[in-house]
Amino acid sequence: MAAIRTNGLTKEFGGDVVAVDDLNLEIEEGEIFGFLGPNGAGKSTTINLLLDFIRPTEGSAQVFGMDAQAEAATIRERIGVLPEGYGFDNYLTGREYMEWAIETKGADDDPEELLDTVGILDEADRKAQGYSKGMQQRLAFGMALVNDPDLLVLDEPSTGMDPNGIQHMRSIVRERAERGTTVFFSSHILSEVEAVCDRVGVMNEGRLVAMDTIEGLREGASGRATISLECADPPDVDGVEDIEGVATASVSARTLTAQCTDPAAKVDVVRWVDQRTEILDILAENASLEDLFNEYTGGGRDSDRDPGEAESREASA
């Protein structure tokens, strides 16, 4: 039985914004599924539909075969959720929140142990409202772990966490998955999903644009390459595009750049240009998973990310 299944799931807001468009998704029990996409792609809307926070315009969703809407409370007994857009504003301490989660789920977990697992035991008696974002995220994650759920739904879990925290959370996720827990994990950061997930679905503008294993996606990406040739004189671009395996070619000043769909075509491009002009430098690049992700998502709705973020992503990978 599928842990999560959606059938033509559609959500429109205000009649003209289609946040999720005819989504068909099937997540098997026991897998770690990465739900990837830029901000605003419809990931959180999908999760909110699964959790019955919002109601579908069309279609339906099932969790462990139960209808997300009709059997919401029964579903909630079997899942742990780290929701998006939560808030700790009840004047309660971290420990009290954890105790409340344990009590509400009718579990017999030890609050101290769980607080320790997520690394906030030292801060347990402070008001959760005053926690930093990363600590709140740890507490919320800890509350999701209560009663060892069959399915963990984590919406952008690493938001606000330091690299250490992210690392730690990942190892907990892996450990739970090894014990049979299904994990549904959303993120707008590729490297994060890459590091833990068995399978990935990529959302863009409400639609599922790709769904594959990480290896499968990587294979799809490895077929693409870019080659740039710096020449002594401005090279002639005519004819380069006719080489088999070359998609596009362009010249900027004295540099010729060719996009290849077949990596082997790079050599042909070099040969072809070398026969006509003197080559000073060669720069070849195989496409990364990230390039592929950007291609699927059109660079995202906020494609001009600052380099700092890209670097920290490298570091956390």
Place this chain on the structure above:
Amino acid sequence: MSVLSVARKDFRGVKRSRGLWGVAIALGMIAAFTAYVSGTATGDSTRTVQELFRNLSLLLSVVFPLVALVATYLAIAGEREGGGIKFLLSMPNTRLDVFLGKLLSRAGIVAGGVVFVYVAAVSVAMTRHGAFPVEAIFGTFLVTLVYGGTFVSIAMSLSAAAASRSRAIAGAFGSYFVLVILYIFPVIRIPDIVAWVHTTILGADANPDLYNAVQYTSPFMAYRKARNLVLPDELRDVVFRSSMPDDISYEMARTDPELPAYLTDEFSLVILTFWLVVPLLLGYWRFNGADLE
């Protein structure tokens, strides 16, 4: 029980709010002060205490709706805007559990406020006058509990239907204005407005029963009349005089009002029950259908 766990968590959070304790202490002091300065010309201590609770409840009729509205209006709207609802509904709770749990907690807090006020007033009255007229005290106490409950119900429904704090605030103060202020503010009172529409705009003959009936739809008027059921006849709060025969004297009006059934004191229970139940049903219906983001 999920309802109880929602209620317990809510109650635990609310009782740490400083504002709540401030209001409770202010109310207790008002009650104690009212009790302290009470006195009658006759010097009959039982009568004095009965009158005290008549006056205190009249005061509460204006103040308590505000307390109940303020204590309740954020019950759900605050969780929705602040994101607490995400946790409540990530746990094995239904929306009904959340709604009932919140209602239970806030109703308990408001009831606690009534108890606090009564303890303050009764203890000062006992010390000063040494009398304990059971019917007047417990009677007004129960009626005040129900009255506070109607405003908890109204505020719960507004809170459940509102997507944000600001809308819930607007709703709470709007309803206080429409249900209380418009009945006590002399220039723009509801019966005057209704009479003006009826006679000037619709050109009909004046019909005091109709105006009084419209006025009686408010929990505020219902509360004032409901107190008459538990206070001695001589201390009755005489309202709707325009619906009584012209030759009835003020003193007679206290004992022999001769009103149509829908203007009697007893009818106030119907009105209070309506305000207790109907807003809750509407509020839950809206909450259950809402997209909670």
